[in-house]
Amino acid sequence: xxxxxxxxxxxxxxxxxxxxxxxxxxxxxxxxxxxxxxxxxxxxxxxxxxxxxxxxxxxxxxxxxxxxxxxxxxxxxxxxxxxxxxxxxxxxxxxxxxxxxxxxxxxxxxxxxxxxxxxxxxxxxxxxxxxxxxxxxxxxxxx
Numbered sequence: 001x002x003x004x005x006x007x008x009x010x011x012x013x014x015x016x017x018x019x020x021x022x023x024x025x026x027x028x029x030x031x032x033x034x035x036x037x038x039x040x041x042x043x044x045x046x047x048x049x050x051x052x053x054x055x056x057x058x059x060x061x062x063x064x065x066x067x068x069x070x071x072x073x074x075x076x077x078x079x080x081x082x083x084x085x086x087x088x089x090x091x092x093x094x095x096x097x098x099x100x101x102x103x104x105x106x107x108x109x110x111x112x113x114x115x116x117x118x119x120x121x122x123x124x125x126x127x128x129x130x131x132x133x134x135x136x137x138x139x140x141x142x143x
Contacts, residue, residue: 051130054099055122059136065090070116081107101129
C-alpha cells in the first residue's frame with residue numbers, strides 16, 4: 001500500500017494537469033479577441049448593405065411607377081419625391097416610401113431614358129440612415 005505522502009503528491013499532480021494554466025487561458029482570450037476584431041468590420045458592412053436594401057426596394061417601386069407614367073403620358077417626370085406633385089403624378093403616397101432609414105424626400109428622379117427607365121439618386125436623411133448617396137442607373141446597377 002502506498003504511503004500518504006505519495007498519495008497526496010499524485011492527487012496534486014492530477015489536479016494541476018486537469019486545470020488550465022494562466023498562460024493557456026491568456027492564449028485562448030487572445031485568440032477570441034483577434035476573431036472578434038476581425039468579425040466586427042465584416043458585420044458592419046453587412047448592416048450597411050441591409051440598410052441600402054431598403055432604398056433599393058423603394059427605388060425599384062419608383063422606377064416602375066415612372067415607367068408606367070411615361071408609357072401613359074409620353075412625358076418624363078423628374079424631381080424630388082419630397083415634392084407632393086411628383087408623388088401625386090406617380091400615384092405614390094409619401095407613406096409608401098417611409099421606411100426605417102429613408103423617407104420620400106430622400107429619393108430624386110434625376111433623368112429618364114427613351115425607354116422610360118429612370119435614374120434615381122437616394123441620399124439618407126434620417127439619423128440611422130447609411131451615409132452618402134447612391135444612384136440607381138438605368139441598367140439596374142448602383143453607383
